[in-house]
Amino acid sequence: xxxxxxxxxxxxxxxxxxxxxxxxxxxxxxxxxxxxxxxxxxxxxxxxxxxxxxxxxxxxxxxxxxxxxxxxxxxxxxxxxxxxxxxxxxxxxxxxxxxxxxxxxxxxxxxxxxxxxxxxxxxxxxxxxxxxxxxxxxxxxxxxxxxxxxxxxxxxxxxxxxxxxxxxxxxxxxxxxxxxxxxxxxxxxxxxxxxxxxxxxxxxxxxxxxxxxxxxxxxxxxxxxxxxxxxxxxxxxxxxxxxxxxxxxxxxxxxxxxxxxxxxxxxxxxxxxxxxxxxxxxxxxxxxxxxxxxxxxxxxxxxxxxxxxxxxxxxxxxxxxxxxxxxxxxxxxxxxxxxxxxxxxxxxxxxxxxxxxxxxxxxxxxxxxxxxxxxxxxxxxxxxxxxxxxxxxxxxxxxxxxxxxxxxxxxxxxxxxxxxxxxxxx
Amino acid sequence: xxxxxxxxxxxxxxxxxxxxxxxxxxxxxxxxxxxxxxxxxxxxxxxxxxxxxxxxxxxxxxxxxxxxxxxxxxxxxxxxxxxxxxxxxxxxxxxxxxxxxxxxxxxxxxxxxxxxxxxxxxxxxxxxxxxxxxxxxxxxxxxxxxxxxxxxxxxxxxxxxxxxxxxxxxxxxxxxxxxxxxxxxxxxxxxxxxxxxxxxxxxxxxxxxxxxxxxxxxxxxxxxxxxxxxxxxxxxxxxxxxxxxxxxxxxxxxxxxxxxxxxxxxxxxxxxxxxxxxxxxxxxxxxxxxxxxx
Numbered sequence: 047x048x049x050x051x052x053x054x055x056x057x058x059x060x061x062x063x064x065x066x067x068x069x070x071x072x073x074x075x076x077x078x079x080x081x082x083x084x085x086x087x088x089x090x091x092x093x094x095x096x097x098x099x100x101x102x103x104x105x106x107x108x109x110x111x112x113x114x115x116x117x118x119x120x121x122x123x124x125x126x127x128x129x130x131x132x133x134x135x136x137x138x139x140x141x142x143x144x145x146x147x148x149x150x151x152x153x154x155x156x157x158x159x160x161x162x163x164x165x166x167x168x169x170x171x172x173x174x175x176x177x178x179x180x181x182x183x184x185x186x187x188x189x190x191x192x193x194x195x196x197x198x199x200x201x202x203x204x205x206x207x208x209x210x211x212x213x214x215x216x217x218x219x220x221x222x223x224x225x226x227x228x229x230x231x232x233x234x235x236x237x238x239x240x241x242x243x244x245x246x247x248x249x250x251x252x253x254x255x256x257x258x259x260x261x262x263x264x265x266x267x268x269x270x271x272x273x274x275x276x277x278x279x280x281x282x283x284x285x286x287x288x289x290x291x292x293x294x295x296x297x298x299x300x301x302x303x304x305x306x307x308x309x310x311x312x313x314x315x316x317x318x319x320x321x322x323x324x325x326x327x328x329x330x331x332x333x334x335x336x337x338x339x340x341x342x343x344x345x346x347x348x349x350x351x352x353x354x355x356x357x358x359x360x361x362x363x364x365x366x367x368x369x370x371x372x373x374x375x376x377x378x379x380x381x382x383x384x385x386x387x388x389x390x391x392x393x394x395x396x397x398x399x400x401x402x403x404x405x406x407x408x409x410x411x412x413x414x415x416x417x418x419x420x421x422x423x424x425x426x427x428x429x430x431x432x433x434x435x436x437x438x439x440x441x442x443x444x445x446x447x448x449x450x451x452x453x454x455x456x457x458x459x460x461x462x463x464x465x466x467x468x469x470x471x472x
Numbered sequence: 473x474x475x476x477x478x479x480x481x482x483x484x485x486x487x488x489x490x491x492x493x494x495x496x497x498x499x500x501x502x503x504x505x506x507x508x509x510x511x512x513x514x515x516x517x518x519x520x521x522x523x524x525x526x527x528x529x530x531x532x533x534x535x536x537x538x539x540x541x542x543x544x545x546x547x548x549x550x551x552x553x554x555x556x557x558x559x560x561x562x563x564x565x566x567x568x569x570x571x572x573x574x575x576x577x578x579x580x581x582x583x584x585x586x587x588x589x590x591x592x593x594x595x596x597x598x599x600x601x602x603x604x605x606x607x608x609x610x611x612x613x614x615x616x617x618x619x620x621x622x623x624x625x626x627x628x629x630x631x632x633x634x635x636x637x638x639x640x641x642x643x644x645x646x647x648x649x650x651x652x653x654x655x656x657x658x659x660x661x662x663x664x665x666x667x668x669x670x671x672x673x674x675x676x677x678x679x680x681x682x683x684x685x686x687x688x689x690x691x692x693x694x695x696x697x698x699x700x701x702x703x704x705x706x707x708x709x710x711x712x713x714x715x716x717x718x719x720x721x722x723x724x725x726x727x728x729x730x731x732x733x734x735x736x737x738x739x740x741x742x743x744x745x746x747x748x749x750x751x752x753x754x755x756x757x758x759x760x761x762x763x764x765x766x
Contacts, residue, residue, distance in 0.1 A: 334737040341740055346747055378741045 049073055050219035053123030055148055056130025056166070057084055057113070059095045059366075060190050064129055064165060066100060067199035069107035071226040076123055080151060082115040089113040096365040096390050097195045117155045124219035126156060129165040129188070134299045134368075138306030140169065146176065153178055161220045167243060167300070169307050173208055173236040182217045184209055185236050187243040192298055193363035204230040208239025247304040251296065251325045253289040258332045261292035261466030271466025272448070292466040294336065294371040294420075294446055295329035297360040302326075302369060336375050336418055336444055339463055344416050344442050351382055352439065354414035356407055357421020358388035358395050365390045372396075372420035385410045389423055408433055415440030422447035431455045473595050474687040474742040477623055481684035484539035484576065487511040490519070490530065490565065491544030495637050496580055496629070496675060500541055503676035509683070516544075519568075522557060527567030534568060537575035539683050542616070545580075548605040548641075555604040562612040566619035576686050577620050578679060583630040583692060583734075585610040592733040595628075595690045625682050627675065629693035630734065633754065634672030635761035643701065644669060644755055647708040648762065656718035657709055663702030663719070666731040668694045671754040681743050695748040696736035707752050711759040 049072065054065035057079035069075040079085050087094065091108075093101060104111070112119070120126055130148055133141040145166050156162065161182040164173055168185070177183035185208030191198050205224050207216070212233040216224070224231060234242070261271040275290040284290075296302050305322050312319035344351055360370035367373055376384065376396045383400045386393040387410045393403035404410045407426055411417050411434050419426055431454035434443065441460045443450065452462040487504055491497035492513025504511035512533070519530040521544060534540070542565060549555045569577070583593065584606030590597040601607040613626045633644035640646045647657045675693045682691065702717070709715030739746060749757065 331735070331737075334740075337740055338735075338737060345744075349745065349747075378744055381744050 050124035050223055051076065051122055052223055053078060053120050053126045054165075055079070055120070055126060055128045055152055056145070057081070057088060058129075058131040059192075059195070060131050060165060060188055061127070061129035062088070062093065062095055063097060063100060063190060063195040063199050064127060064188070065111065066104050066107060067196065068223070069110040070103055070200055071223075073110065073223060073226070075111050076119055077111060077113045078115070078117065078120055078152075079113075080115060080117070080148075085113045085115040095195075096363065097193065098363050099196045103196055103200075117152055120152055120155045121157050123157070123160060125161045125163065125223055126152065127163050127165045127186070128152070132166050132168065132303075134303045134306075136369075138299070138302035138304075140167075140303055140307070142168065142172070149176055149178075156181070159217075161217050163220070167303070168240060170237045170240040170244075170311065173240060174210070177210060177236075182220070184216075184220065185239050187239055187246075189243075189246070192366055193361055200227075202227055202229050204232055206239050206242050207231060207233045208236040209233050210236065244304040244307055247301050248308065248322070248325075250289050251301050251305065251329075252321075254293060254296070255325050255328045257290045257292050257466075258295070258328055262332070262335075264466045265468045268468040270468070292446075293332070294465075295331070295333035296325075297333075297369040297371060298366060299368040302329075333371050333374055335465065336371065336420065336446060337378055339444055340375075340379075340416060340418065343444070343461070343463060344440070345382070348415060348440075349381075351415040352385065352413060353379060353382050354385045354404075354410040354412075354417040354438075355396075356387055356410055356417065356419045356426055357423055358386065358391040358393070359421050359423075362421055362423045367391055367395055370421075375418070375420060376401075385412070385414055388421065389425060408437060411437035413437075413439045416442040416444060418444040419447065419449050422449055426450070431458050431460070434458075435460055473738050474625065474682065474685075474689040474691050476685040476687050476742070478684070478686045481681070482686075483507070483509045484683055484686075485510065485537065486535065487539040487541060487683055488534060488574075489513045489541045489543065491515070491542065491580075493517075494543060494545075495634065495639070496632065496672060497541075497543035498636065499634065499672045499676040500543065500580075500679045503673070503680050504683070507680055509680065521561035521564040526561070527564035527571070530565060530568035531571040534572040534574065536572055538572075539576040539578070539686075540569075540574040541578045541580065541679055541683070543580040545608070545612075547582075548603075548639075549608040551604060555608050558608045559611055559615070562615045566615055569616075569620050574620065574622050576623050576625075576683065577616060578625045578627060578682050579613060579616050580675070580679070581613055581626045581628045581690075582606065582609040583628050583694065585613070585628065591731070592735040593692065593694075594735045595692055595738045623686055623688035625687050626690045627679055627682060627693055628690060629670055629675045630668045630732075631670070632672050632675060632693075633669050633758065635758045637672070643667070644704055644708060644751075644758070647705050648711075648755075648758065651708055651712040651715045652762070656716040657705045658718050658720045659701050659705050660720060660722040661726065663705055663717075664700050664730070666698040666700045666733075668696070668698050668732065668734050669704065669751055669754075670695055671749045671751075671757070674748050678739075678743070678746070681746065687742065691738060691742060692734055692736070694734040694736060694739075695751070696734055696739075697748075697751065698731060698733050699751050704751065704755070707755045708759075711756065 051074045052068045053076040054061045065077045163184045173185040187206035264271045358372045385402045387404040426449045435458040446465045455462040489501045492501040493515035501513040585599045587600035599610045637645045705717040
């Protein structure tokens, strides 16, 4: 058979990145969204998301990609991925209304033998309830990582496929498309696949929480978490790629959404979710580390302090500010003047009453009493200790992610405070 | 956590402090007066909440829409009888509030409502009291929250110290009295247990801020710094020429709860400008006040 034609429905982060990755594997790709303005912008090459290498990948594969707001175009597709981002609220609850309305919109437009695949993250039970009757219908686990979406979409570790009947063979067009990625296929029942996605994220959160819990202890007893983490990664039971970098709790919304889903299901079914509650509690606790540190190290003694904040996005290489630690910090710094810079997110996103938008990272440091690096954008690593020292009024640098050379800063007379590092005990 | 119903501070038309004859209530009334916030203090003379008709008596002193700070308590509630008396006082107050609904109710509770093993304690730590005193405060919080339709806030101080404290529990107040009498300050064992102590003036300032912002929810009145009794004893001793600290055998086994820590992020978020008085400064300040009094 000829190459199947692939369609993606819902042109937000997941759909855009996945569609461009599909085209990069040589498939004709239809990108559909009912929002004509969004389609027009995409057609003009304006991506609403920031991901390393994504613009280039789009340019290189543009000839195989068509953007359309006409649902009838989906009739030409052999495999249709339904991939809108599922919005979440502050408590991690999912809003499934948009994906439900998209499913209702596209069903009449699809070719009879076409394969529909839900790629968006949905709670266990969703796929079986919403499967199109008498049509091949699947759920596929997405493993998009903000800031690494291209890598994850083009080089997946495996495909986890939720099926009505996992023993039945996959339809040929779907199989052909998946085979192009050259990774293992794991068919399983819908509910298992839906829970597999959540399970992956729970394991990641467990690692992150271990790192954050022990990094905090390091700060109190004079230990150094960056000395410990590599030792753990050499343990085969833990693994070289485990998430053991200390951070400021969970952000971005996806992990929080999965924890909320497990909590809700456990509540409904009477299973124990106290571990999940502990994850959430620790995340909230660590997210406030910069606020506590700023107060202890500066604000309690200097009520007129000026604070420089580098980074507003929830992590590097993304425009997303969902549950951003930086914005969370700035919400509680309203009495103080702040100077702000993020390579992508405008300073207005902070909604701070006494903020100054700065033109560069070094500009932020001018005249501040404390410099706080809240997003680990790679460009911040280029800041030289001497330049920072010369620009600042005070001497406090709060650098949770260790973007700067702590020893060099200390040498200039600055105080460098980071996650997971305690002063050695005498 | 506290939620402010008034982002910009606005003084209530009138605040009634129920229990203003006591150590904490008196400090709150003085703080409100110093801030020129209209305030009235009620003591047992005006409304005896344990007397028959105590609720009606309190209601007669209230106006609809008053902000009320309820501090009145037999504290610490050391036994069942005192626990029940405190609950009867709260019951009478609830009757008064049903008759004359306040516009805002602030209850001065206690960190004793939390489980002993909650560490670090935050406002969202579970209420699991292990003493009659803690149970009294937990029950009263629930009674008031249920009884009123107005915004309700619970301020939960940890161990309070101050110049006018009539109590002589183990800690800064007792240490000061011992030193003032020329005695060695006696600590149990090595005095290694670490606790948070808050100056009564800080409790009063927080109560005023809660009133000004018409806040609802809960806030711990804690400094976030836990200090060993040995260090506190040394700080007090340093205020007196020749002040000494002596270790004495513990009256019982070493306490199960050796240290207690608080996470004060809730306060940093609710009142970013608020600064607690550090215990060394507080002890020095109390010393100056008491020397001035004598």
